[in-house]
Every structure is written in C-alpha cells, then in structure tokens.
Amino acid sequence: xxxxxxxxxxxxxxxxxxxxxxxxxxxxxxxxxxxxxxxxxxxxxxxxxxxxxxxxxxxxxxxxxxxxxxxxxxxx
Amino acid sequence: xxxxxxxxxxxxxxxxxxxxxxxxxxxxxxxxxxxxxxxxxxxxxxxxxxxxxxxxxxxxxxxxxxxxxxxxxxxxxxxxxxxxxxxxxxxxxxxxxxxxxxxxxxxxxxxxxxxxxxxxxxxxxxxxxxxxxxxxxxxxxxxxxxxxxxxxxxxxxxxxxxxxxxxxxxxxxxxxxxxxxxxxxxxxxxxxxxxxxxxxxxxxxxxxxxxxxxxxxxxxxxxxxxxxxxxxxxxxxxxxxxxxxxxxxxxxxxxxxxxxxxxxxxxxxxxxxxxxxxxxxxxxxxxxxxxxxxxxxxxxxxxxxxxxxxxxxxxxxxxxxxxxxx
Numbered sequence: 001x002x003x004x005x006x007x008x009x010x011x012x013x014x015x016x017x018x019x020x021x022x023x024x025x026x027x028x029x030x031x032x033x034x035x036x037x038x039x040x041x042x043x044x045x046x047x048x049x050x051x052x053x054x055x056x057x058x059x060x061x062x063x064x065x066x067x068x069x070x071x072x073x074x075x076x
Numbered sequence: 077x078x079x080x081x082x083x084x085x086x087x088x089x090x091x092x093x094x095x096x097x098x099x100x101x102x103x104x105x106x107x108x109x110x111x112x113x114x115x116x117x118x119x120x121x122x123x124x125x126x127x128x129x130x131x132x133x134x135x136x137x138x139x140x141x142x143x144x145x146x147x148x149x150x151x152x153x154x155x156x157x158x159x160x161x162x163x164x165x166x167x168x169x170x171x172x173x174x175x176x177x178x179x180x181x182x183x184x185x186x187x188x189x190x191x192x193x194x195x196x197x198x199x200x201x202x203x204x205x206x207x208x209x210x211x212x213x214x215x216x217x218x219x220x221x222x223x224x225x226x227x228x229x230x231x232x233x234x235x236x237x238x239x240x241x242x243x244x245x246x247x248x249x250x251x252x253x254x255x256x257x258x259x260x261x262x263x264x265x266x267x268x269x270x271x272x273x274x275x276x277x278x279x280x281x282x283x284x285x286x287x288x289x290x291x292x293x294x295x296x297x298x299x300x301x302x303x304x305x306x307x308x309x310x311x312x313x314x315x316x317x318x319x320x321x322x323x324x325x326x327x328x329x330x331x332x333x334x335x336x337x338x339x340x341x342x343x344x345x346x347x348x349x350x351x352x353x354x355x356x357x358x359x360x361x362x363x364x365x366x367x368x369x370x371x372x373x374x375x376x377x378x379x380x381x382x383x384x385x386x387x388x389x390x391x392x393x394x395x396x397x398x399x400x401x402x
Contacts, residue, residue: 057165058118058164058165058166058167058168058169058170059168059169059170060169060170060171060172061169061170061171061172062171062172063120063171063172063173063177063178063181064181065171066120066171068120068121068122068140068181068185069121069122070121072119072121073155074119074121074143074155074156074159074194075155075156075194076127076128076141076156076191076193076194076221076242
C-alpha cells in the first residue's frame with residue numbers, strides 16, 4: 001500500500017513538475033514571440049520611416065558653425 | 077500662362093509656374109524667376125589657392141570657397157556630383173550665409189579671396205554677384221571656378237566684380253560636350269574670350285579622360301586656340317581623371333598620356349602647362365619659359381620653394397612671368 005501511495009505521490013509530483021515545465025516553456029515562447037514582434041516592428045519602422053533630412057529637409061546651420069578646415073574631396 | 081525663360085545660360089529653360097530649370101535650383105514662383113539657393117551654400121571650406129587650381133594668382137594664399145547645390149551641366153564623370161547633381165532640398169546641410177556674412181567670415185579667417193566653386197557658380201549667379209560686389213568693395217579678390225556655360229550678357233556684368241577664373245575646358249570637341257556633359261562647346265569658348273577681354277585673370281583646366289578626349293591632335297588644336305585667343309602666357313592644367321559618378325568604366329589617366337599632352341601644348345607655344353591630380357609630379361612646378369629656371373616648386377597644393385622676384389620675374393634672366401603675384 002505504502003509503495004503504491006508513494007508511487008501515486010511521486011506520479012502526482014512528476015505531473016506537477018511537468019505542468020510547471022510546460023507552463024515555463026509556454027511563457028518563454030510567449031516572451032520570445034513578443035520580443036521578436038517588437039524587434040520586427042522596430043525594424044519595419046526603421047526601414048520605412050523617412051530619414052531625418054528627408055522628412056525635415058537639410059539641417060540648417062549658421063555660417064560660423066561651418067568646419068572651414070575640415071578635409072574634403074570636392075574638386076575645384 | 078506664367079512661364080518664365082531663364083536667360084542666364086545657353087539652355088534658355090522655359091520654366092512653368094512652380095517648376096525648376098535644368099539646374100534644379102532656379103525656379104518659377106508666381107511668374108518670377110527665383111534662385112532658391114541664394115544665401116544658402118552647402119559647401120564652405122578654406123582651401124589653398126593652388127587647389128582651384130590657380131598657380132599664377134596670389135600663390136600660397138588661403139581662399140574661402142563656397143558652393144550651393146545644382147549645376148547647369150550634367151557631366152557623366154562629375155567629381156562633385158553629390159553637390160552638383162542635386163537640388164538644395166536634397167542636401168544634408170546648408171548654411172545660412174548672406175553675402176555680407178560671407179565677406180565678414182573671409183576677412184575674419186584672414187582670406188584675401190573668395191572662390192565661387194565646386195558646383196558651377198553660374199547657377200547661383202545673383203548670390204555670386206552680390207557677394208563679389210561687397211567683397212571687392214572691402215578689398216578682397218573674387219575667383220570664379222566654372223565650366224563657363226553661360227550667356228555673354230550676364231557674364232560681362234559678372235566680370236566687373238571678378239578677378240580670376242579657372243575655367244574647365246572639357247574637350248575641344250562639340251560632340252564630347254553633347255555626349256558627356258549635355259552642353260555645347262561654343263558658349264564655353266566665347267566665355268573664355270569674354271573673360272580675357274574683360275581683364276579677368278584666366279587659367280584653363282582640361283580633364284584628360286582615356287579614349288574620350290585624349291586624342292593628341294585635338295589637344296594640339298585646343299592648345300593653339302588658347303595661344304591665339306587667350307595668349308601664350310595662359311596657364312593650362314591637364315588634370316588626371318579618376319573613375320567617378322556615371323563613368324566608372326574607364327581607368328585613371330595614365331601618366332604618360334598627361335605628359336604627352338603637356339608636351340604637345342608646350343610645343344605649340346604655351347609657356348605654362350601643368351599636370352594636376354598627380355601628386356609629386358615635376359609638372360606641378362612653374363618654370364621660366366626663357367631659361368628653364370624652376371620658379372615655384374609645388375608638392376600637391378603646397379608651395380615648397382618660391383623663387384620669383386617681388387615683381388613677378390625670373391631671378392636669373394628677369395623674364396616677366398605672366399600672372400597676378402602681389
């Protein structure tokens with residue numbers, strides 16, 4: 001009897017562990033799914049949203065902020 | 077019908093209301109022609125004079141150099157295409173720089189001269205003219221680096237405020253202009269003559285592109301024309317081509333081709349013929365046409381040795397060297 005009770009107890013503990021493991025797995029999958037979703041959305045937004053200068057035009061600066069001595073490769 | 081015709085260059089663009097000319101920056105706003113890049117340069121640098129290149133005009137001095145977006149030519153090999161083949165709104169940055177501010181900055185940075193350069197300054201004509209007028213009144217020199225595809229009347233007016241030009245003569249061949257630049261040769265030759273007639277110091281640059289404009293007979297014809305129309309003392313710069321923009325299929329110009337072109341031009345009688353874009357070549361230096369003395373030794377854009385007398389003569393034979401030296 002005892003043995004069968006112990007077995008039953010063990011089985012029920014095993015079943016609890018299994019269900020906990022399954023729940024964890026499910027939670028992990030959901031988390032990873034959500035993460036992938038967020039990353040995918042961010043990438044989509046990044047790819048399709050206009051760049052700053054396309055949206056607002058060129059950056060305008062006062063002349064004195066020019067880097068006059070910066071090396072450049074313009075001819076002439 | 078609120079169309080306008082831009083009479084600045086030989087294209088004579090007919091611009092409908094709200095539209096832009098071929099240069100992208102001269103637009104028709106309510107039946108009025110407007111230059112959208114006035115006071116809005118996208119490139120502002122201080123360069124050595126030798127970079128324009130001007131070798132016989134105040135050598136070794138710094139020059140404030142400005143350019144806006146746009147161009148009235150569309151050369152397939154353009155080295156500055158990111159600036160010249162775009163409209164102002166496509167630039168990454170622009171500076172707010174009205175003419176007086178440009179002149180103030182030039183003086184503040186100890187520049188004796190202002191260059192209108194990089195793209196073709198013809199397309200920001202009004203900005204050039206008004207800046208140059210103020211600069212001249214305040215004792216600065218004005219340098220126009222151009223392909224000279226411009227009509228005579230606006231050029232004559234502009235010459236009143238210009239001191240020097242380096243003009244790009246792309247080839248001595250109308251077909252080359254039509255096929256590679258969407259322009260024509262004659263207006264450029266006319267403009268060069270106008271510069272000379274109006275007393276503007278002229279230096280000419282010819283970019284030698286393998287197989288397209290490196291025919292020695294053509295180079296000889298070009299050198300003869302320069303000698304006869306502009307004078308034997310006109311400096312001519314043969315510049316090395318590097319694959320660029322929409323013409324990446326050709327190799328850089330071989331040194332030997334540039335040297336042969338230089339020899340042809342000197343044989344025709346031009347006194348000062350240089351090779352550019354080829355760092356460290358002996359033909360970057362100026363030699364006395366009379367006795368061969370090396371007068372100015374250059375390394376790239378830098379002067380390594382200067383032997384001209386104060387009044388611009390050879391120190392050995394006292395030959396007068398054409399140029400604006402002081």
